[in-house]
């Protein structure tokens with residue numbers, strides 16, 4: 001192979017990298033009650049998880065897994081392991097989407113600081129936890145791996161902010177699930193790189209009111225999709241627009 005061909009191959013390998021689907025060890029606990037509870041807002045910036053289609057199949061991730069919010073939207077398969085007395089026999093696995101952060105707890109002598117670095121930890125909704133382990137277990141060892149996300153319907157764009165600060169929450173993302181780069185285009189602008197504000201909220205200071213909005217979304221595996229005219233020129237702050245397509 002000629003030198004320039006080697007560089008080309010390297011460049012292509014960097015653009016599309018598959019997600020790591022190896023199994024790893026971690027622990028899991030649960031939050032809330034059987035209704036799910038506490039499914040509003042959170043560190044990813046998603047809103048009502050039921051309305052947004054995530055339902056109860058969600059978890060809050062510890063610092064070691066959360067990646068400062070970049071992991072928001074990623075999907076994980078999880079099963080209970082190593083504790084026959086706590087794992088429900090033949091329960092199989094559950095699949096969840098990362099929708100929140102489980103913060104560290106540095107209170108001295110706190111025995112349940114499960115989410116402190118470097119611990120890998122999933123705080124599951126109670127209905128998901130009790131699919132794989134007994135309620136009274138409280139905390140169980142698990143194994144987990146990244147899996148592709150299967151979402152019904154298109155990628156959704158919720159637009160917030162004001163004319164000088166447009167903040168877009170991107171949710172219901174399939175495929176690798178975790179958005180790593182976003183571009184936005186008004187019908188009168190070029191493509192503009194958005195910067196990540198927090199969680200899955202992406203921002204720009206360019207005024208885009210009165211223009212059709214298009215988006216280009218790149219996931220952690222390098223896959224990119226373009227959503228042309230996802231929002232019509234009459235788009236409003238506080239509204240959600242459906243990209244129709246998904247990964």
Ligand SMILES: *[C@@H]1O[C@H](CO)[C@@H](O)[C@H](O)[C@H]1NC(C)=O
Pocket residue numbers: 187212229231232233
């Ligand atoms: C805006 O989007 C609509 C479809 O929603 C399309 O028909 C129209 O041509 C677009 N306008 C511009 C200026 O891109």
